[in-house]
Amino acid sequence: MKEIATPTRTKEIVERYNLKAKKSLGQNFMVDAQLLGKMVDHTGLTERDGVIEVGPGIGALTEQLAKRAKKVIAYEIDQRLLPVLDDTLSSYDNVDIRHEDFLKSDLTQVFKKDFSDVDNVYAAGNLPYYVTTPILMRFLEERLPIETLTVLIQKEVGDRLAAKPSTKAYGSLSIAAQYYAETEVISAVPPQAFMPRPNVDSSIITFRIRKEKAVQVNDEAFFFKCxxxxxxxxxxxxxxxxxxxxxxxxxxxxxxxxxxIDGARRAETLSIQEFGKLADALNS
Known part of the structure; x- marks a missing residue:
């Protein structure tokens, strides 16, 4: 059977189930299997590993993950898509679809019970634009035991997450992400890679979770307030x-x-290490 991530197969699935992508859920179905393969390549997944996926949609990325991983747990909030996923992923017995809001799920139990028999856990997703940041920050701030987080997101957000000091895109979101992980933009993704086509460009970006945070600070909450x-x-x-x-x-x-630090400088010129020094000095 053809891969899900092709225009023909996606159109067939959408028509069969009379699906309309919900703008309120930021739904755009990926129809470029080559780009998804590239995305999965950068996760680092092996057949001994587990993976968490957020927002499987009709299963295009899930299918690619299932081919590589020992176990896939995918969170889908849209009930309409559950029978679709049962159909499109029926040949993969290593996929577990959870009809839950990822942001409210008990991930501690997932790691403890569901991933007890895997070597490592990775995370991936074609993230809805409207909840990109909360999903990313949940993975990062809760220090979940994942090796990498590889996501397909709006290009503008990806640029901000991976931005370096003294660039226009560099800001508090860049520092928040890079405090927890090394970020890398893997590939640009044009609108025609989706069905329906979004009005924005997208990017694939990988976060390699740091074993130790980028800078040690005395008070993390104060550091981010600063x-x-x-x-x-x-x-x-x-x-x-x-x-x-x-x-x-x-x-x-x-x-x-x-x-x-020269007080005449602007915030965008400071490195994460300089912000660490400054926050500790202000809070001492």
Whole structure:
């Protein structure tokens, strides 16, 4: 049987089940098997490993994951797609579809029970644009025991996640992601790779989870508050943003001096290590 991720097969499935992609759920079905294969290549999956997928849709990526992995657990929130997935993935006995909201699921139990017999666990997904960041940050902030997270997301968001200092895309989201993982944009994905075609370009991006965070800080919550405050008004200097946030010019001046950072710089020029020094100095 033809792979799911082709225009012909996808159209056939959509027509058979009278499916209409829900804009409210950010649904666009991938119809480029070659790009999905490239995506799976970058997960690092082997036949001894497990994988969590978010948003399987009609099973295009799930199929590619199932060919490589020992076990696939896929979270699908749209009840209409459950019979479709039962059909399209019927030949794969290593796939477990969960009709759950991934953001509310008990992942501790999943790792403890469902993945007890695998070597490593990976994560992947063609993520709905409207919940991309919450899904990514759940994987990263909860320090889930995954090796890599490989996702298909809106290009603009991917650029921000992988951005380096002194670039237009670099901001608090870049630092949040890179604090937990090494990020790499694998491939651009044009609108014609989907059905229906979205109005935006997409990217495949991989997060290689760090064994240790990019910088050690005394207070993680304060560190992220400091970053958000520093980027509050991008055109303003670091000193001005911090003064506005804390309302204590003396404290800000002293912290900038101790961390050896010029307060006339803008937040987008600071590395994650410099933000670590600055946050600790401000919070000491």
């Amino acid at each position: 970053i958000r405050a520093s980027f509050a008004q991008r055109r303003k200097t670091l000193r001005n943003n911090l003064n506005h946030w804390l309302g204590d010019k003396e404290r800000v001046t002293e912290a900038l001096g101790r961390s050896e």
